[in-house]
Amino acid sequence: MRDRPVQPSNAALAARLRELADLLxxxxxxGFRVAAWRRGAEIVDGLDRPVAEILAQQGRDGLVILPGIGYGIAAALAEMVTTGHWAQLDRLRGTGEPGRLFRTIPGIGPELARRLCEGLPIESLEALEIAASDGSLDRVAGIGPRRAQMIRAVLAERLGRPRLRQRRDGQEHPSVGLLLDVDREYRQKAAAGALRTIAPRRFNPAGRAWLPILHTGRGPWQFTALFSNTALAHELQRTGDWVVIYxxxxxxxxxxxTVVTETRGALAGRRVVRGREAEGDTLAQSA
Structure with a gap:
């Protein structure tokens, strides 16, 4: 059985929250988004109980009810306490390696972790939780009903026995039009050299800062967009076309x-949100 990571102290957790705010x-x-992470760090630093203890006794909801700790910060803390990693921070650092994170789950070895990343694609425990709930996980080769149930059970424990919530307006995902608008903003600013770039560790032996990153908002939604830095994107030479939006x-x-330029059918040459092509949208645009 894999060893559980050493649980970080509240001070160490707060330091990571501040690092994320600095990178943002x-x-x-x-600035409002940055301030929220800094405020969360101050709250964590001032707690009179370890975050790990709160998670063990009350689950993630025990953190959400604290002033200044919303669902997003609570999820980040749960991931750091239970896995020793934080996918969002690794992403902004350019050090993300999702396969490593998934291998911390019993029953997921290197090959299955690779298939999860390439087949869904996902990069965080939060995304794996969603895939396990909506049936996407069951379509990955090597995931049978028993293994899927085990993964769901482990995620429920590691993420603090979460209860997936639904927004009051019933909208659980941004609209296709909104995602295409973020894709348009990202590609235009990247082409103009108007974005900060990071140096991803994967597939970048020279350590060159080539990957543009965009943080933007639309109403209640916050977005981060980057060109895909996956093995498949490099193999097919699509690193300048495929845009991953968180x-x-x-x-x-x-x-x-993931937003891509469709190469076949009636939508050939158009930007589409992979997996949501059937929804269509009047804002769909040519590549």
């Missing part, structure tokens, strides 16, 4: 999608 500032994120709205887990 450097990468041009909205999105979050308070009260919901972080989600992600």
């Amino acid at each position: 500032t450097q990468q041009g994120a909205d 999105y979050h709205c308070d009260g919901l887990p972080e989600g992600q999608c």
Whole structure:
């Protein structure tokens, strides 16, 4: 059985929250978003109980009820305490390696972790939680009913026995039009050299800062967009076309999608949100 990670202290957790806020500032994120992470760090630093103890006794909801700790910060703390990693921070650092995170789950070895990343694709425990709930996980080769149930049970424990919430307006994902608008903003600013770039560790032996990153908002939604830095994107030479968009709205887990230029059928040459092509949208645009 894999060893559980050493549980970080509240001071160490707060330091990571502050590091995320610093990176968001450097990468041009909205000041309100940065302030929320800094406020969360102050709350964690001032707690008279370890975050790990709160999670063990009350689950993630025990953190959400604290002033200044919303669903997003609570999910981040749960991931750090139970896995020793934080996918969102690794992403902004350029050190993300989702396969490593998934291998911390019993029953997921290197090959299955690779299939999860390439087949869904997902990069965080939050995204894996969503895939396990909506049936996407069951379509990955090597995931039978028993293994899927085991993964769901482990995620429920590690993420603090979460109860997936639904927004009051019933909208659990940004609209296709909204995602395409973020994709348009990202590609235009990347082409103009108007975005900060990071140096991803994967597939970048020279350590070059080539990957533009965008943080932006639309109403209640917060978005982070980057070109895909997966093995498949490099193999097919689509690193300048495939755009991965991460999105979050308070009260919901972080989600992600990939926007690509369609190469076949009636939508050939158009930008589409992979997996949501059938929804269509009047804002769909040519590549």
